[in-house]
Amino acid sequence: MSTNITAPRGTQDLLPPESTRRQALEARIHVLAARFGYGEIRTPIFEATELFERGVGGTTDIVEKEMYTFTDKGERSLTLRPEFTAPVVRAALEHKLFAQGPQRLYYVGPFFRQERPQKGRFRQAHQFGVECFGYTGPEAEAEVISIAWELVRIHGISDAVLNVNSVGDAQCRPRYREALLAHFRPHAGALSEDSQRRLERNPLRILDSKDERDVPLIATAPTFEDVLCEGCREHFAAVRSLLDTLGIPYAVNPRIVRGLDYYTRTVFEITSSALGAQSTVCGGGRYDDLVASLGGPAVPGVGFGLGIERFEMMLEARGAFETPPRRGVQAIALGAQARLTLLPIVAELRRLERPAFIDFNDRKVLAHLKIADRNNARHAIIVGSDELAAGEFVLRDLATRDEERLPLGRAQDVAARLVERMR
């Protein structure tokens, strides 16, 4: 077994029937994004390493220890994308999209992080995300959140929770940092080891801690609302008001702090109890300074990323997948001569956009019907020596078990008649 090559750690093969469900989910995503006026963007799976160092933030865990970075034969440092926002901004700049006004883009695809795998966490995972560029107003947040929430809603997921917060902007965030330092520093000795380290590096992260030694101090810590500047405070209030107007339920959670450096003002998360410790299925927010920091104009943006695998875990927890209805025709050929007769009919059915299945082995009718069941076929057409002699075939409805004999003839005619019958 281990002498055989297996999929790399933290990656997975997607096989039927799971791949069929993935296709269906992606199809719903494409329809949903189009409904909001978003166009799909596809960027390379790897980028210049510098893009992520500058875009995501050099001190984030993602950049510091989770990237798949390699050097190619031209001595370029490249990195498998660990997230999508920086590549999307890079592409938009490269193609001068911002010269054409606001842009609404979405993507679906794989991303890569070298973390230790666990429930809901993989080294290659897939993400659906949107980026809305060019609007400073709170309507952009409302729109972007609406898309994510609509995806949750149309799937009947009931235990999803939307949390929102504001992390301020370049003016008030440093003030918040100072306020947190003033709060935690006198009690540094009582904090967990992790949080003591975070105190100097990124005190915001302490708010995220689950360590019970940190909990009491976190509970009394100042919140962003205490120090937000007037502009940020008004903006956050406007976002909440729009969510109320749109009927999207949410909770203000002063403890959500996203792990990427580029967020400004609004941040949000959708979480679910179905996901274990990795409870976030969707995370996003506003990033008003990112485009400029990557060398572009001062274009604001709002976006989110939604984990496809985690979303599927929520679907699984929600309840059984409905069994798909029977569809298509199983061609049952008893003998070589019957196969010759049925093959052109099968081909013609497929041309008429009807699923048609056929097994090429010599088996009994019984075995063929079991295969038809496995294929979830709606009908079977059976041809054996009796039928060939009579110039007929049997059409069997596998749901009702009704049968009738119909005349054979030109494949086109038989297929056309079948399509008519099966309507």
Add this chain to the structure above:
RNA sequence: GUGGCUGUAGCUCAGUUGGUUAGAGCGCUAGACUGUGACUCCAGAGGUCGCGGGUUCGAGUCCCGUCAGCCACCCCA
């Protein structure tokens, strides 16, 4: 990167204080039923017990290493 748990048939799992030829259910293939799918009965195929090393007369079982999975931490989708 750290810690805990677990690797036996395609799947889910038994396997006694170390003892002869490693088992069950489901699934698969075939038969009973000579041409009719959800039930029943019968048979068959399928495993170098994750991999490597060690202890032992003897290892699926004990020890070490390694790889992988799961769960948690860190972090995040």
